[in-house]
Amino acid sequence: MMAPDSGDGVTSCACKGIRRCLICEKLKGKGRLEANGAEIVHHFLYDPETRLAIRKDDKAVSFPFPGVFLWEDFISEEEEKKLTSTMDQDVWNESQSGRRKQDFGPKVNFKKRKVRIGGFSGLPALSQKLVLRMQQEPSLAGFQPVEQCNLDYHPERGSAIDPHLDDSWLWGERLVTINMLSNTTLTLSLEQGLPELGLAEEVHIAVHLPRRSLLVLHGEARHKWKHAIHREDVHERRVCSTYRELSAEFLTGGQQAELGAQLLNIALSFQGTPI
Structure with a gap:
């Protein structure tokens, strides 16, 4: 099967509901875009060295922000080239808001809380050495991903994630x-x-992600703060791979530990092809 090109040659999209990309806006008109909903937004910038969120308009105002770990130059230029060229040999499926994706993971119905192994054949082979490298970082000790999602963003498609x-x-x-x-x-x-800091309105923290870096979200940054990639922050083609581990319910001692063990055995065979 021939894979589609890696550029912007897409004439349709997968946007539904309030989601939009530049392709559907050109075809159907902009329509009603989702409103921000906040008249006032307090903007902060994350500093990976001090692990502080620093207010953009007043650098004297800051607060500790645990739950974010940034590993710059996690992969080399050569590895980046090999990873992305290998991805481009597979099919990219259209996704919402101008993204394209490749899934390596089980079929999941989150509303009904059902997991099916289906055609899941594991994570891709090239991820094996990357996972081993991740596990050398203390904050990722014991990290065993069971799902990998590759996403392709392009400014000419207006790619974003809400x-x-x-x-x-x-x-x-x-x-x-x-x-x-x-x-x-x-x-x-x-x-x-953050009323405890006197900030009653919406708060945004910008986390700059350098090319070839690895980002980890955990704690409140994963469970309390929503995360997004805005359209205006995609300036060139961007490809990312997101890895997810199982929750306690699917690990030893959990109610679905048997299913979790099956999923991990498949995932960590590193023989996967996109579903």
Whole structure:
């Protein structure tokens, strides 16, 4: 089967509901876009060295922000080239908001809380050495991913991902992402603000993701703060791989430990092809 090209030659999209990309806006008109909902937003910038969120308009204002770990130059230029060229040999499926994706993981119905192994054949072979490298970092000790999702963003498609929280019924504590081909910014948001700091309105924290870096979200940054990639922060083609581990329910001692063991055995065979 011939894979589609890696550029912007897409004439249709997979946007539904309020989601939009530049392709459907050109075809159908902009329509009603989702409103921000917050008249005032307090903007902060994450500093990976001090692990502080620093207010953009007043550097004297800052607060500790645990739950974010950034590993710059996690992969080399040669590894980046090999990873992305291998991805481009497989089919990219259209996804919402101008993204394209490749899934390596079980079929999941989050509403009904059902997991099917289906055609899941494991994570891709090239991820094996990357996972071993991740596990050398103390904050990723014992990290065993059971799902990998590759996403392709392009400015000419208006690619983005809306603010959201990842599922915590199936997926565990740590979300790990490798950022490739271009720098971008991840925006963490908290609609209810931080009243304890006198910030009653929405708070945004910009986390700059350098090309070839690895990002880990855990704790409140994973469970409390929504994360997004805004359209205006995608300046060139961006490819990322996100790895997810199992929640306690699917590990030893959990109610679905047997299914979890099956999923891990498949995932860590590293013989996978996209579903």
